[in-house]
Each structure stands twice: as C-alpha cells, then as structure tokens.
Amino acid sequence: MKPQFSTFAAMIKKPLLFLPLFALACSAPNKDNMEDVVNVYTHRHYETDKALFALFEKESGIKVNVVMADDDELLSRLDAEGANSPADVIITADAGRLGLAEQRGFLKPIHDSTLEANVPAHLRDPEGNWFGFTMRARVVAYDKNKVAPEELMTYADLCSPRFKGQILVRPSEHVYNQSLVAAMIAHFGIDSATSWCKGIVANMARDPKGSDTDQLLAIGEGLGSVAIVNSYYIGKLMKSDDPARQKAKNAIAVAFPLMQNDREGEVLTPGIGTHVNISGGGVAAHAKHEANAIALLRFLSSDASQAAFADGNMEYPVKPGIPAAAVLQGFGRLIPDTLDLSELGRHNAEAVKALDAAGWR
Ligand SMILES: [Fe+2]
Incomplete structure (x- = not known):
C-alpha cells in the first residue's frame, strides 16, 4: 500500500x-x-x-x-x-x-x-x-575554542557580561523560545523570566533571525560563541557531510544548562534539569x-x-x-527538567509578554 x-x-x-x-x-x-x-x-x-x-x-x-x-x-x-x-x-x-x-x-x-x-x-x-x-532539549551550542563548559551550567549564565555580544538565537515568535520562557515562568514566575529575557537581549550577537541551524552555522562563521538551539539540530549538523557545515561541525560542543533562578548567586531549586519539550x-x-x-x-x-x-x-x-542517538550521547548527559509540560501551554501568553517586554524580536 x-x-x-x-x-x-x-x-x-x-x-x-x-x-x-x-x-x-x-x-x-x-x-x-x-x-x-x-x-x-x-x-x-x-x-x-x-x-x-x-x-x-x-x-x-x-x-x-x-x-x-x-x-x-x-x-x-x-x-x-x-x-x-x-x-x-x-x-x-x-x-x-x-x-x-x-x-x-x-x-x-x-x-x-x-x-x-x-x-x-x-x-x-x-x-x-x-x-x-x-523529546528535544533546548541546549546551548558553544564554540569550544572560545568558551569553557563550566561557564554554561545554567540558562542564567547566558546573562553574564561574559557573553556580551555573543548570543545567537532565533526570533521570539518561534514557539521553542516561547516554551523555554513558559517553563521559566512555571518555575520562577513572570518577573524572573522577564529579567532572563532582558539579559539575553543585552548579550545578543545580532538581531534574532533564521532557524536553529542558522545559529549553529553562525558559530562556525565566528559571529557569536553561544547559540540557544534544540538538540536534534546539532545531531543533524554532526551527521551532515555538507562542506558548508564543516566549520560549524569542527567548532561546536554542547552544554546542557540547568533551569535556575536568575538572581545572582541564589540557587532556589537545585536539580531542576535542562528544558525539554x-x-x-x-x-x-x-x-x-x-x-x-x-x-x-x-x-x-x-x-x-x-x-x-x-x-x-x-x-x-x-x-x-x-x-538516544550515539552522537547526542557523545555530547554529554541530558538531565531533563521534569516540569509537567502541560504548563507550557498554560504560560504561553505570559511568555510572549515577557519576550516582548524584553525587546526580544
Ligand atoms: Fe524544529
């Protein structure tokens, strides 16, 4: 048939x-x-x-x-x-x-x-x-020649001045970003999530554009050193034989950041894992x-x-x-956040508001 x-x-x-x-x-x-x-x-x-x-x-x-x-x-x-x-x-x-x-x-x-x-x-x-x-994890791909893995233990680490002008990420209209922020709202509340969004915007390498794959390729081009992307795009990049992708393939390693509050030095909920959708x-x-x-x-x-x-x-x-596929396992161990994912739909409208308030285009 x-x-x-x-x-x-x-x-x-x-x-x-x-x-x-x-x-x-x-x-x-x-x-x-x-x-x-x-x-x-x-x-x-x-x-x-x-x-x-x-x-x-x-x-x-x-x-x-x-x-x-x-x-x-x-x-x-x-x-x-x-x-x-x-x-x-x-x-x-x-x-x-x-x-x-x-x-x-x-x-x-x-x-x-x-x-x-x-x-x-x-x-x-x-x-x-x-x-x-x-399941797909929203992870951070980084340029292993410029960033050390211990600099990316949490999503909040991305808001550090260390990453000023370095963050690559797709536009806020995409639901992958909305759901990441919705998860933060579910854990920490809207104020905390909004301030995380502001921290990301302050550190962006360029105005958000393109797909997750485009952010990975931009690392290869040296346009930024960290990219917020879904895990499977990295797996697909690594499997690709396309010569245009070699620079990105050679440069990239993966961090599995943990969900943490963004208040400096304060660990409210240790053990909350990486955002998964x-x-x-x-x-x-x-x-x-x-x-x-x-x-x-x-x-x-x-x-x-x-x-x-x-x-x-x-x-x-x-x-x-x-x-999981061997190539993903090779990047490290995923400890998924066990947030009830029905929370993502519940907080979607607030997430859009937080992204807008931060000026994340
Ligand atoms: Fe996708």
Missing part, C-alpha cells in the same frame, strides 16, 4: 484548496467510516515520520492520510472545520501548541494503558488529551476513526518507532530504556 502524502500535503500548501478537504468530510462520512484510514494533521515534516507512517500502513492495513502544515495554520484550520473536521490525529512539535489545541477544544481525552505505560507522566497531558513521543499528538475531538487514531499513537510510542525517532531524527526517545 502506498502512503497518501502527496494529495493532502499539496492541499494544505494552498489555502484556496481548503474546500475539497472540507467537502471530503461532509460528503462521504459513511464510506469513510467503513474504510481503514486515519487522517493525520501534523506540523512535523521529517522523513522519519513518513517512513513510520508507511510502516504503520503495512503492519496495520490502515491507510494514513497526512495534512502537513505550520502548527498555527493547523489550529486555524481545525477552528474553521469545527465538527466537520476530518482530522483523527493532531501532531505538533511543541507541548505549548498541544496545550493550546486542548484549550481550544480540538483534542479528545484518551485513556489507554499502552500509551500511559510508554510515555512518562510529565511528558503527556494529565487528562490524556495529548502524548509526547519524542516534546513533539507529540492526540486524538482529534471530532475523530471519525478513533480506534485507528489510538492504534497510530500506540505505534508511535512503540520500541521500534522510538528507536527510529532517535536514529533517524536525532530526537530523544520518551520511552524509558530506548537509547
């Missing part, structure tokens, strides 16, 4: 073609119900996911239809479609966005012993609206193929899928006992 990516993926890229999908949901619900299909709305755009969906189709006989789009676009689409939405599974690359999807009524709580056994409690919604199936999914509120949706989520939390996420996409598996 061939995966059906092209049709659905093409639709989402063209907003004007929104109606056909809508029509599909309205015109043929009965036929659709009898078919073994699962309709997936996903923000993830990785080859690993395509391969896993194809494997799921082969093993289960359930056809996977994929709509791929930006997460805000997916949420708008779900809003417009309402109860007619054909979505069975919603997947995003951020717990904050999953929290927003839940708040807006797009997800349905699921209680499933397999999912609950495979996904640790802090990496899923307490009510079962969503489940993480990969998840990529995950849940069953859509108006899913017409709920059993198939649960089967797919279970499959994504299985040993084989978890290993594929680790090796193929350099993400940390959520299921205990499945090792």
Whole structure:
C-alpha cells in the first residue's frame, strides 16, 4: 500500500484548496467510516515520520492520510472545520501548541494503558488529551575554542557580561523560545523570566533571525560563541557531510544548562534539569476513526518507532530504556527538567509578554 502524502500535503500548501478537504468530510462520512484510514494533521515534516507512517500502513492495513502544515495554520484550520473536521490525529512539535489545541477544544481525552505505560507522566497531558513521543532539549551550542563548559551550567549564565555580544538565537515568535520562557515562568514566575529575557537581549550577537541551524552555522562563521538551539539540530549538523557545515561541525560542543533562578548567586531549586519539550499528538475531538487514531499513537510510542525517532531524527526517545542517538550521547548527559509540560501551554501568553517586554524580536 502506498502512503497518501502527496494529495493532502499539496492541499494544505494552498489555502484556496481548503474546500475539497472540507467537502471530503461532509460528503462521504459513511464510506469513510467503513474504510481503514486515519487522517493525520501534523506540523512535523521529517522523513522519519513518513517512513513510520508507511510502516504503520503495512503492519496495520490502515491507510494514513497526512495534512502537513505550520502548527498555527493547523489550529486555524481545525477552528474553521469545527465538527466537520476530518482530522483523527493532531501532531505538533511543541507541548505549548498541544496545550493550546486542548484549550481550544480540538483534542479528545484518551485513556489507554499502552500509551500511559510508554510515555512518562510529565511528558503527556494529565487528562490524556495529548502524548509526547519524542523529546528535544533546548541546549546551548558553544564554540569550544572560545568558551569553557563550566561557564554554561545554567540558562542564567547566558546573562553574564561574559557573553556580551555573543548570543545567537532565533526570533521570539518561534514557539521553542516561547516554551523555554513558559517553563521559566512555571518555575520562577513572570518577573524572573522577564529579567532572563532582558539579559539575553543585552548579550545578543545580532538581531534574532533564521532557524536553529542558522545559529549553529553562525558559530562556525565566528559571529557569536553561544547559540540557544534544540538538540536534534546539532545531531543533524554532526551527521551532515555538507562542506558548508564543516566549520560549524569542527567548532561546536554542547552544554546542557540547568533551569535556575536568575538572581545572582541564589540557587532556589537545585536539580531542576535542562528544558525539554516534546513533539507529540492526540486524538482529534471530532475523530471519525478513533480506534485507528489510538492504534497510530500506540505505534508511535512503540520500541521500534522510538528507536527510529532517535536514529533517524536525532530526537530523544520518551520511552524509558530506548537509547538516544550515539552522537547526542557523545555530547554529554541530558538531565531533563521534569516540569509537567502541560504548563507550557498554560504560560504561553505570559511568555510572549515577557519576550516582548524584553525587546526580544
Ligand atoms: Fe524544529
């Protein structure tokens, strides 16, 4: 059986073609119900996911239809479609966005012993609206010729005058930064998080621009000595043979900063680890193929899928006992912050305010 990516993926890229999908949901619900299909709305755009969906189709006989789009676009689409939405599974690359999807009524709580056994409690919604199936740490890549690892024990260390003009980071509109700040708000409150944002802005090497990968490449170019990035981008950089990436590859090492309060010298909560976020999914509120949706989520939390996420996409598996990719393990040990990730969605609006107040563009 061939995966059906092209049709659905093409639709989402063209907003004007929104109606056909809508029509599909309205015109043929009965036929659709009898078919073994699962309709997936996903923000993830990785080859690993395509391969896993194809494997799921082969093993289960359930056809996977994929709509791929930006997460805000997916949420708008779900809003417009309402109860007619054909979505069975919603997947995003951020717990904050999953929290927003839940708040807006797009997800349905699921209680499933397999999912609950495979996904640790802090990496899923307490009510079962969503489940993480990969973990990504927001770490600091640094130029090992210019920075010593002990200078980056905490996120607060980045605010030191030592890093004046040295920090590379993407814009604040990106949810990875918003979720990092949301985690700080959950731990330490809005004032503390705002002052951390101000400290980062004061030390920026340039106005924020580009992707996480662009920040890594900028280290290679000597434009700054520290970059706040998600771990899998570093893994992918290290695996790349692209000659244009060699300078960055040769220069970079990785620090796993701990969450700490930013008040100088004061350690309020020792042992809070490195900020992690998840990529995950849940069953859509108006899913017409709920059993198939649960089967797919279970499959994504299985040993084989978890290993594929680790090796193929350099993400940390959520299921205990499945090792991270060797290249990531080589950078050091991740001690994940065990904050309940449903907090990220809860504090997203405040995080945006803190970033704005700090002038983080
Ligand atoms: Fe990403």
